[in-house]
Amino acid sequence: MDVRDFVQRPEAAHRTPVSSTSPANNSQGSLATTTDENGSNEGSSRTHTNDEKKDHSASFPAGDEKALEHVDTRLTTYDQANDGRLYHDGVLVRQPAPSMDPRDPLNLPLTRKLIAAFFLCFFGALAASAELILGAMLPVFALQYANINPKYLLEWTTSLHGLPAGSDPLKTLEELPNAPPIWHVYLLASLPVLMMGVANLILIPLAISIGRRPVVILSGLIAIGGALWAGHSGSLGSHIGARAVQAIGAGTVESLIPFIIQDMVFVHQRNTWISGIFAAQGIIIIALGISAPYIIIYLNWRWVYYMTAAAAGFFLLGVIAFMPETRWHRTRAEMNGVPVINPAASQEKRSFKYDIALTHGKTEWRKGWNAFIDTLRTFFYPQIFFITMLNSAMIACAFAAGYTVAPALLTQPWSWPFLHVGLCLIPLLIAAVATGIVTGYFADWTANLVAKKRGKRVPENQLLNLALPTVCALVGSVIFGIAGEHPADYSAYLFLFALGLMAFGFLGANTIGAVYVLECYPHLAGPALVNIASFRCLIAFVLSFKVSEWVANLGYETSMLIYTGIIAGFALFTPVVWFYGESWRKRWPAERLGDH
Known part of the structure; x- marks a missing residue:
């Protein structure tokens, strides 16, 4: 890929700040203004450097007159950096x-x-898989730490046909002797959510x-170490501690995925790549979810951790x-989107030695610290606050359903055999695939179509894509609560369909939300993602860590309606x-954040 491919097209002279990569080291000064749809600069209190006032021709090497023929030299470099458009004359930039x-x-x-x-x-899927699988397996640990062999679940759900109809499954588990x-x-499932949030606040700036x-x-080594510790744990407290350590690593890997992907792909491809990756992870999750009951019955629950740790080690290599x-x-x-041709740039090609090096470039502690501070500062920016809180509510709802789905399935009249409980994760696989299609390719298509009509890809275009996941999460939570409360009147498949709707809502909002905040503040990619990754986990923990008590005391319907x-x-x-997103960005442009 040659940068001249960009400058030899007429649209290369027109750009707006709509994309995001790693925080920029702005050699042209801090280009911190925002622009309206006509490209006018607003909100800047900075004095531009002399380089910013130079004609754009200064960016091209001598002798590249053909490229200059296609560049609007009436625009300064500063103007071009703030007047870009994703589409110009119908051509994608x-x-x-x-x-x-x-x-x-x-250029990869x-x-x-x-x-x-x-x-x-x-x-990433293997590092985090225990988080999702564990929700369906929590009855195993309720028996384990009541000093009852979990393998009894097989006999209990086959010959005895599960818990008696009309009983509260969570109360029954809590009332076991010595339970x-x-x-x-x-806490085996909910505390790791809290640890993910805390870890992301530190490790993403790192x-x-x-x-x-x-x-x-x-992070991968920490996640694998935590899984091995969990497999060797000898008490509930030790097991919870191991799960917390595992979550520190696994949660950071998951949060770094969109951060890394946005470094490698163009802005108009982000929905497709990020949602595609999350969808592909469903393959690992469903395979482990279906096999987990068989591993527990015919081997031991500890082997779930050992196997995931071994497979994660392979993919880490x-x-x-x-x-x-x-x-x-x-x-x-x-x-x-404004290319800068620098004849002095390194032309050294990639090598295996270069690629496997642990680090490249100088360590920039100041940028990491600034990213941490910027995270705290920008949390209450209206757009980021909105996306974070909506994401938090959806993830808390999905986790609450995932934590409580198995006990209901094991109770009459549904009476699922324990070996089939892992099948309850199939809706998550379907939701993941649907997420990859609907909030991936079609979301990019929708956002880019609107951008083509408007002339630029405004971040608020992503809110159109947020509508369907939100509706699905709302409908799913209502159906899940009603079906769980009245199992005699509804099918278990409707119960699981509702779980799938909530999973689609959470995964879709996760993808769309990440892309939205990246496009709102492209120079704050790290802090923007940390806000979503960290604070949604912290808030989701508060909303879900006692969901078992709520369901036991209030029932499925009331709990899910909350x-x-x-x-x-x-x-x-x-x-x-x-309606107000664009004016909010002008009111809070974060012009003094990001590039320090």
Whole structure:
């Protein structure tokens, strides 16, 4: 891919800040203004450097007159960096503009990007799979820590046909002799959510300081170590501690995936790549979910951890070998699609030695610290706050359903055999695939179509894609609560269909929300993603860590209606964000954040 491909097209002279890569080291000064649809600059209180006032021809090497023929030299470099458009005269402009350096991650061949994404995707899925699988397996640990052999579940659900009809499954598990409080057992699933949020606040800024690659590898080793510890744990407390350690690594890997992908692909491809990766992870989750009951009955529940740790180790080796460092400094102009031709740029090609190096470039502790501070500052920016809170409500609802789905299935009249409980994760697989299609390819198509008509890809275009996941989450939570409360009147398949709707809502909102905040503040990619990854987990923990007590005391219907109300409350603000999002960005442009 040659950067001249960009500058030899007439649209290369027109760009707006709509894309995002790693925080830019702006050699042209801090291009911090926002622009209206006509390209006028607003909201800047900075004095532009002399370089910003130079004609754009200064960006091209001597002798490249043919490229200059296609450049509107009436625009200064500063103007171009703030007047970009995703579409110009109906032609797509690829943003960000890659540099001339062959080692630029945007210049990676498509095959190499796919291989890197494959190993990163499956490694992330294995690192985090225990989180989703564990929800369906919590009755196993309720028996384990009541000193009852979990293998009794097989006899209990076959010859005895499960718990008696009309009984509360969670209360029954809690009332077993020597059983700990049920919410203590459920900390195995809920506490890791809290740890994910805390870990992301620290490790994502670390990835900005030292690079994505070393943090992914470190996080992966922590996740594998936590899984091995969980497999060897001898008490509930030790098991909970191991799960918390595992979550530190697994949660960071999951959060770094969109961060790394947005370093490697163009803005108009982000929905497709990010949602595609999350969808592909469903393959690993469903395979482990279906096999987990068989492993528990015929081997031991500890082997679930051992097997996931071994498989994660294999894919971690693939990450080490094939995922290069993607941290790359770009000017604001490059981020907005304006190519900068620098004859002095390194022309050294990639090598295996270069790719497997643990770090590249200097360590930038100041940028990492600034990213951490920017995260705290921007949390209350209206758009980020809206997306974070809506995401938090959806993830809490989906987790609450995942934690409580298995006990209901094991109870009469549904009376599922324990060996079939893993099949309850099939709706998650279907939801993941649907997410990849609907909020991936079609979301990009929708956003790009609207951008083509408007002339630029405004972040609020993504809110159109947010509507379907939100509606699905609301409908799913209502159906799940009603069916769980009245199992004699409804099919177990309707119960699981509702679980799938909530999973689609959560996964879809996750993808769309990440792309939306990236496009709102392209120079704050790290802090924007940390806000979603961290605070949604912290809030989701608060909303879901005692869901077992709520279901036991209030029932499925009332408990799920609480989540429905919370989601609906935040969803009502979607039209407000649609109409006022652009003016909010002008009011809070974050012009002094990001590029320090």
